[in-house]
Structures are given as C-alpha cells and as structure tokens.
Amino acid sequence: MKGWQQYWRQLSLFGLLALVLTGCGRDELSALKPSGPVAAMQFDLMKLSSAIMIGVFIVVMTIFTYVLIRYRKRPGQQGIPKQVEGNHALEILWTVIPFLLLIIMAIPTVTTGFALHKEYPKEEAVQVKVTAHQFWWEFEYPDLGVATAQDLVLPVGKKVQFVLSASDVKHAFWIPALGGKIDTNPGQENKMWLQADKTGIYYGKCAELCGASHALMDFKVEVMEQADFDTWVANMKGVQAKEPVTATSPLAAEGQQIFDKSCLGCHAVAGKGGKMGPNLTNFADRERVAGIKAHTPQNIAEWLKDPQKMKPGNKMPNLNLDDTQVKALVEYMETLSVSEKK
Structure with missing residues (x-):
C-alpha cells in the first residue's frame, strides 16, 4: 500500500510540474497564441486533432474501465467465462467511426494545405529572400533593394512571400506566433507565405539541429504599420546608397x-x-x-x-x-x- 501511495505522490508532483512548465513560455514565441492567418489555420488544425484524440481516448478508456469492472472475476467464480465472437454490428461500428473521424480531420487538413502552399506575386505580397547561415539569418528584400540580417522587418496586415535557402547545412525557419516551420536547404529553394495581423515584436528560431550553436540561432521579427515600414525601407535605401558613415569622434x-x-x-x-x-x-x-x-x-x-x-x-x-x-x-x-x- 505504501508503494502505491508513493507512486501516486510522484505522479501528482509530475503533473503539477508539467502544469507549471506550461506557463514558462513567451507570448511572442508561442504557437498557441497565433498572430496571423497562417498560424491561426495551423492552430485550428491542432485544436481539431487534439479534440478528436482526446474524445477517442475518453470513450475507449470509459468502455475499458466499464468492462474491467463489470466482467471482473468474482469470488467463487471458476473456469473461463463464455467467449463471445462475431458481433457484426460492433465490427461495423468500430470500423465506420474511425473512418468518419479521419474524414473529419482530412477535409480541413487538405484545404489548409492548399491554402498554405499558395504563392503570391510581388503585386500581392512583400517578397523576402531568406538565407540561413551557421548561426545567423540573412534577409533580402529584392524588390525594395534592401538587405539586412538578424532583424526581419514586416508591415502589418500584408502577406509576405518568403523564398528560403541555406548557405551551408540544413536549417529550418520558424516564427511560432506567425506560422509553422519550413526547411532551408543548401542549393534548393523552398517557399512559404506568412502574414502578421498585430504590430509588435516576435521572435523566430532555427528548428533543425544544425551545429554547436543551433539553440542560439534566433532572430527578431518587428511588425510595424505600413507607413513606418515604408520609412524604414527609405532609410535603409538612403544609407545603402551613400558611403559608409563617417565617424564623428x-x-x-x-x-x-x-x-x-x-x-x-x-x-x-x-x-x-x-x-x-x-x-x-x-x-x-x-x-x-x-x-x-x-x-x-x-x-x-x-x-x-x-x-x-x-x-x-x-x-x-x-x-x-x-x-x-x-x-x-x-x-x-x-x-x-x-x-x-x-
């Protein structure tokens, strides 16, 4: 009995610790607080699949517990109980129900996949070329004539079409609050689009083990109003068109x-x-x-x-x-x- 009590105490402590850890994340680095349409679509799929899995688990465990208690061996009972086989109604039921659940999950998954796979031309989206390096990020805006690193600047409420590759090894581009990750590969371009619906600061990470400082390969995402973004672009272009700044001291x-x-x-x-x-x-x-x-x-x-x-x-x-x-x-x-x- 004491062994079971110790087991349940440890299990309860583990559950409490897991609950505490769920609050240790940051809003700007969380896929559970979407700040754009791509993140919202992916979050909706997460909620749907989680709800179905939890529902199936509850139903199965309820039936399992009921059968375990209802048909347990009782005092004085001898021999093996009567075996029941070939219930066609039950067999059809537990074949059809999973099939229907898969259909329910498949339809939004496929439609979301097509929506996320769409490519937007420069007339509809800001074009950004992303190059991953060990262990930093390069961002180029080819249509705007601007290049920078580590700080990705985006206008709010506007689609951004990314073209991504890597210069050395395989990396993965991920801004949790704006959308799921995509691999960046040497010699190959991948494409994705994102949109930020809220101004503010977000953070992105490399989500593919790429070397000793993989965990330190972070970057900042600043989302600003269109007018502020236009000013930033103008300032960057103005500086890049001139000679490097002359020291003043x-x-x-x-x-x-x-x-x-x-x-x-x-x-x-x-x-x-x-x-x-x-x-x-x-x-x-x-x-x-x-x-x-x-x-x-x-x-x-x-x-x-x-x-x-x-x-x-x-x-x-x-x-x-x-x-x-x-x-x-x-x-x-x-x-x-x-x-x-x-």
Missing part, C-alpha cells in the same frame, strides 16, 4: 579604421563590404548582439574579444584585439544606425 574614427581593415571583408555596411557575415548597416538599431544577448557595449565587447565563447562553432575568427581596439570598434559600431531616433 576620434575614438570612433579609430574604430572605423580597424573595421575597414579587419571587418569589412566579411560584413557589409551601407552596401559596401562582403557577405560572408551579417550585414551591419543598421547594427546600432538592433536589440540583440549575435541574436542572443542584450545590445550593450559590454556584450558587444565580449563578442569581439571571443566570438566562439558566446556562440560556439560560428565562422567569425578571433581577431585578437586588445582592449583599446575593442573599445574603439564598439564606439564606431554604435554609430551604424538608420533609425531617425538616433
């Missing part, structure tokens, strides 16, 4: 020299530079460093001193900068902004 000027010599070969600024690393045109406007830490001078310096410590396995080398060089570089990088607020 001696320390920043020193940092710019270091950047031009050591960083510009891999990172683009204002349309100049390489594409091996993230585009840093609007680096100072980003809320996170390396996509994972708060945007502070201390965290920027930590990243510059030892990129592998913050994000193991990434392709940025350690430049062996001293503290003075790091301070100057941080000062310059904090001038890389397209925001009118800065």
Whole structure:
C-alpha cells in the first residue's frame, strides 16, 4: 500500500510540474497564441486533432474501465467465462467511426494545405529572400533593394512571400506566433507565405539541429504599420546608397579604421563590404548582439574579444584585439544606425 501511495505522490508532483512548465513560455514565441492567418489555420488544425484524440481516448478508456469492472472475476467464480465472437454490428461500428473521424480531420487538413502552399506575386505580397547561415539569418528584400540580417522587418496586415535557402547545412525557419516551420536547404529553394495581423515584436528560431550553436540561432521579427515600414525601407535605401558613415569622434574614427581593415571583408555596411557575415548597416538599431544577448557595449565587447565563447562553432575568427581596439570598434559600431531616433 505504501508503494502505491508513493507512486501516486510522484505522479501528482509530475503533473503539477508539467502544469507549471506550461506557463514558462513567451507570448511572442508561442504557437498557441497565433498572430496571423497562417498560424491561426495551423492552430485550428491542432485544436481539431487534439479534440478528436482526446474524445477517442475518453470513450475507449470509459468502455475499458466499464468492462474491467463489470466482467471482473468474482469470488467463487471458476473456469473461463463464455467467449463471445462475431458481433457484426460492433465490427461495423468500430470500423465506420474511425473512418468518419479521419474524414473529419482530412477535409480541413487538405484545404489548409492548399491554402498554405499558395504563392503570391510581388503585386500581392512583400517578397523576402531568406538565407540561413551557421548561426545567423540573412534577409533580402529584392524588390525594395534592401538587405539586412538578424532583424526581419514586416508591415502589418500584408502577406509576405518568403523564398528560403541555406548557405551551408540544413536549417529550418520558424516564427511560432506567425506560422509553422519550413526547411532551408543548401542549393534548393523552398517557399512559404506568412502574414502578421498585430504590430509588435516576435521572435523566430532555427528548428533543425544544425551545429554547436543551433539553440542560439534566433532572430527578431518587428511588425510595424505600413507607413513606418515604408520609412524604414527609405532609410535603409538612403544609407545603402551613400558611403559608409563617417565617424564623428576620434575614438570612433579609430574604430572605423580597424573595421575597414579587419571587418569589412566579411560584413557589409551601407552596401559596401562582403557577405560572408551579417550585414551591419543598421547594427546600432538592433536589440540583440549575435541574436542572443542584450545590445550593450559590454556584450558587444565580449563578442569581439571571443566570438566562439558566446556562440560556439560560428565562422567569425578571433581577431585578437586588445582592449583599446575593442573599445574603439564598439564606439564606431554604435554609430551604424538608420533609425531617425538616433
């Protein structure tokens, strides 16, 4: 008896812990709080399939419990009870019911699948090319002439057509609040569309194990009003059409020299530079460093001193900068902004 009591205590504790863990998620990173039509359609399918499965489980367990109690072996009962076989009515019933349940699930699943598979031209949707890298995200708006990294900016209430691929290994693009994931493969393009119906900040992740820092391959999604989006595009295009920003202080000027010599070969600024690393045109406007830490001078310096410590396995080398060089570089990088607020 004591063993059973201990078992039930452990089971109750596990259930309570599971209940507590359900509240540990974040609204902007949850598939259970859809903020767009794609996420809503997928959530509706989740609710339908869950309801059917729960209903089937309850019915089966109710019948099972009833039979277990009703036909249990009683005191004094000897031998094997009479065996009943060949009830055609029951056989037809438990064949037809699952078939009908599958039909109920199949119809909305197929219609939703066709709706999600649709492709939208540039006249109907913002076109965004997504390239996944170890361990960061590149976003290009080919029809708008804008490119950025780590921060995906979208207009509210408008469809966005994504064309996705990867530069190295297989990744998966996922914004839980806006829609389900899709693989990004080297040498192959996949397509999907999403729409955000609420302004605000959301977060996306890589949902395919891709290396040592897979769990740190996050990105930010900022959804804004159309007018604000147009302003952002204009600011980005305006900066990218000009020469890189000129430092306004001696320390920043020193940092710019270091950047031009050591960083510009891999990172683009204002349309100049390489594409091996993230585009840093609007680096100072980003809320996170390396996509994972708060945007502070201390965290920027930590990243510059030892990129592998913050994000193991990434392709940025350690430049062996001293503290003075790091301070100057941080000062310059904090001038890389397209925001009118800065």
